[in-house]
Amino acid sequence: MTTPGPPVYLDHAATTPMLPVALDAMTAQLASVGNANSLHASGRSARRVVEEARETIARSLGCRPGDVVFTSGGTEADNLALKGIFWARRGEDPRRVRILSTAIEHHAVLDPLHWLATDDGADVELLPVDQRGRLDVDALRRSIERDPGSVALVSVMWANNEVGTLQPVDEVVALAHEHGIPVHTDAVQAVGAVPVDFEASGVDALSFTGHKVGGPYGVGALVVRRDLRVSALVHGGGQERDIRSGTLDPPAIAGLAAAIEASVKAQPEHAERVAALRDDLVRRVVEVVPDAHLHGAALDGDDGGRLPGNAHLGFPGCEGDSLLMLLDARGIECSTGSACSAGVPQPSHVLLAMGCDADQARHSLRFSLGHTSTAADVDALVEAIGPVVERARAAKPR
Template structure:
């Protein structure tokens, strides 16, 4: 029987989300229509907006429904940059990190290559934590020329949790807007948008048990990033198009349940992760826990197995019925050295030998034990398969 331990890539559809989607599909009406059936779908949409807002500590008017994390990150980064540079052409510095998800790295790099943005990167500690002194130095150097800062809340590969309030406090000295990709954080660590000091925050539905294709960009009421999509003016004129109330309802149901269960699941999955990591280090003493000592999300265990290659490890584990990954699944299935580990200072060989095990609502001790049994069997084979 196959064991799924790749919940950071996507996770099981929650029954409550499936039920909410099914119920919403029975509605007929455009939420922008003024007739009774249109008003009914609008009411459903706004109730969904309220649930997501409560789940992430935001005001309901700050929730902009969209298709998910990649769209949200592109909208926040490009939209805030364009808004800032339109008001002040010299305000074109973007501060980010070399360990971000590609849905942040790529739009930042695109702005640098095509829109004259000046991209600078913060440094990290060896365990992947943002170096706040480095951030403070960059902010002090560029001051009012900084268009925005974009730093993720939880790293999708290593599980490292960033100190977002400390980051926004540094930015506040020069009124710099801060965006955070919270896709790997929402539903897994406590999130409070209004207390965080953020200007914008990205959420994705399928990471918390909703269907793929729905998410939200949380945008402070004081901000108005330039829209990527112009049309009917829906979603505060930030994301035009007919609102997808069935997916919004499903996302809201999943988000509410995930946050309600958060404390219990953090404790349960944290205990499982601790058992997993201890057993891996006993079975393969040469293994490296990549973010050892950092504040990490409870569901994420990320290893380097020196002398192996990620693709060989993943293939061999899959042959044993264990589904894990090396890192992000959003790179069209292309494996290479982890840019996250390279950004943390690991060597090219080490960054090419990583395995990510991520737990979810359906994960059990039996799943962990099956992974460990498979690991003991495949690790010697992977060592032999790796060129000297």
């Protein structure tokens, strides 16, 4: 009996394996004791680990060490930015109740916005995107200019997690800052994949997480300018500028910093390598399944660009969930952008916002490549995709 080999992992946008340097940095601290808020020697040692990590992240992302607020990950960082900035801005001026974002944000942004709208009096406007998934900047301009004094903040992701489209962050910042409006960006998918420089971008707050860059789970950060007021979500010991209380996790923070430093340094070569694999994947899959089509920005980057490791493909006549499970049975792991509610597949909100109908928004798969991806992974997918699509189409009810 043949022992099955390791899976072909094409879901790096969901999470990516830890980098050896991050694993080493984290495990080196696991046996150490010390609360970073304690004044004795063990506490000072833990504090040193945290502050050195903060400095490493600041160098890597083009910010000041004091801008880095550690969190449990991207979801908490997004919640802290959206709620904290909204509460602070509304507290300064009760007219500031509007939040402008896009219809294609990750649920770590959309769900807090929904909560703020339904439970806390926010007026949330989700701006449209074009068929590539790129923000309609003119719509943003019109929305701001309608009543700039009522806008608490703008939140636009750096790169979309499903289709990989890069957003015009520089244009968003320019428009918002004309009226003194702060900008938050969810950069969870962008850091380590494309160049990200906090200071150069002009954004006021930026979220990222460890497990998308080869770091540990359960740790991330909100990079936020020190002169921007942010109300706390969690109150307690006053850690992290009194914005995010809670005992810090030096081993995880050390692993996070090592992963950020390594992934940012390797970004140009990494992007070139995985983009070549991605382009080969798309070309060969379309050769096998001629009516398969790419969602999002063009591969050549002429229309604004996309993440180098992202290939989001539609397969007409199939259910994305069926394709996913059929590939999984062959040892190939990927994802579908659709959610699942009570066992019923739901169309992708991103594809719907891009103008796809409900059927089109259900028949897609996201293949995302990362630092462990190889040409053999692409070969395995190309070999499997034809029979899998044929079987999925045969199984779909007419």
